[in-house]
Amino acid sequence: MTGNNRGTSLEVLLQEDRRFPPPDAFRRSAWAKDENIYERAARDPKGFWENWAKELDWFQPWKKVLDWKPPHAKWFIDGKINACVNCVDRHVFSNTGHRARRNKAAIIWEGEPGDTRTLTYWDLYREVNRFANVLKKLGVKKDDRVAIYLPMVPELMIACLSCARIGAIHSVVFGGFSAEALRDRINDAQAKLLITADFGWRRGQQIQLKKAADEALENTPSIENAVVVKRGGFQDTAPQFQWKAERDHWWHELMEQAGAYAEPEQNDAEDMLFILYTSGTTGKPKGIVHTTGGYLTGVYATTKWVFDLKDEDVYWCTADIGWITGHSYVIYGPLANGAAVFIYEGAPDWPAKDRLWRLIEKYGITIFYTAPTAIRAFMKWGREWIEKSNLSSLRLLGSVGEPINPEAWMWYQENIGKGKCPVVDTWWQTETGSIMITPLPGITVTKPGSATRAFPGIEAEVLDEKGGRIEAGGGCVAITKPWPSMLRTIYKDDERYVKTYWSKWNKSIYFPGDGVKRDEEGYFWFTGRVDDVIKLSGHRIGAAEVESALVDYPAVAEAAVVGKTHEIKGQAIVAFVTLKEGKKGSPELVNELKAHVVKKIGAIARPEEILFSADLPKTRSGKIMRRLLRDIAEGKALGDTTTLADPAVVEHLKAQYEEVEG
């Protein structure tokens, strides 16, 4: 088993004996405080989820809760629902039976330069109606795909919700992805419209989104129009992008013309809500498909119970909406709960390393959800950056994206939570749609470094390679029952869906690809991926994607990419490269190759180290053995080399690597 141990071996993890029961006051007022909910949900998971679905607004109720033909599930059969109505309209109109939140803040935004904007639920209602009309006017119809490539601005949330309103399918592409990555995602989804911005702010720099979009749109025949948000403001510089009058439109100009009301589409529960691309073990990202009724039920329920979200909270999840965490826990989960959602555009260390803590004090943030990578960076920056701000508004902390080491967990609990906030380490994936394994803050006794146990209504187990159940010990995590927010397929590639997720054991057991250990009390301790997916700062990068970017470079013959333990990022990318006849490695070439990967994928995939080698370790059938390269990169003793065609290759590489590393 591979994985991301960051110096915290399983043995050390399992010796962790610190326990944190929920504070009494927290428990008393929590939404979830009765331990019996686990047992009740396990006895009747369909009934459990059905009760959650009833808390949403439906145009037409479902006839049947679940249709499960492994590995394909349908939830809330024949139910008709609209996600935008559930996130916006029902908080504005009290006749839906909900408390009117019309004048409550829905989105509180701060841009990196310090500009701010607050939209009440009424404001959001007005904006989504108008933008839904803009979409229609540009010819976007139900089931059409809309690509979105924006910085963290309110328009990103408005754009997603407006698609949902008219039954169009959004495909958000993280603003840090390159033009080529954007182009490939647009083409795979055959998107009709692109929504982007002139630029976004990051560490005082303008990130030229429209410029990248222009490049992408040179080869995207399905795109008919582009809508451009004018982020602008501050240091107005000459635009770096082109403007094609027949294709490009300013967001604000279209909005001025748009009608005030757009009738929400009565979508089927199983109609697609969005596609989100994520990395797998091949060079081609997977378009993960989520549908409407089940997804909304899952994110609504988990947001309410895991974050104990109340009307008076100011909730901040730091994830970018370009990732699933942003979809589920910035947009749909919190807004379906009628929350006040805070979003921030920029970097945590801009203009200084206390930006986040100042924001928490300024906006009175009560719930804060971030990634272990960020927490480890805060630790490194030191406490002096925190001590200047008053963090007493906080009442709950969350972690997501990669395993959190006990040291980081403790630091977070003591220094940010001041020892009084429950910490919820939430395990889930793009594919699961919503949180799967997590504490419930009013019930669970937490242990630093453990995601604890499955959310009620979710069945998780640890299985060995053959599918044998492991009560206590290590193996792979498995989900043994369907759940409402599960992915439905991979866009246009159902075969890959079946093969990737439902073929490890049998076709009714979901294989997430994570290693995990279970302790005597049944708590889950995640240890990292067991496949060739690298988790870098909580983001997912396929080793094969980086390899194909490298071999795309003319001088490169072959490449093998592995993840290496990194103190802050969790993992970093190490590439072993063989060059074509007559080409020689040099520091310049290393830089060119790194730049090439950034161009093909984006800055997040930039390799930390590149090593040139005359040969790569291969089996006799020619398969590159990444396992051995991982050992080399980690500086570990080499594992079994007997299956290698030429064992000398790997010995040589190891010596070479050690020399470079010093």
Ligand code: WT7
């Ligand atoms: C992979 C999914 C879902 C949120 C963001 C990432 C790892 C996620 C945890 C956690 C240990 C975690 C897993 C998983 N992961 N949360 N709390 N503890 N590992 O979404 O990009 O789809 O990545 O992130 O390896 O498979 P994603």
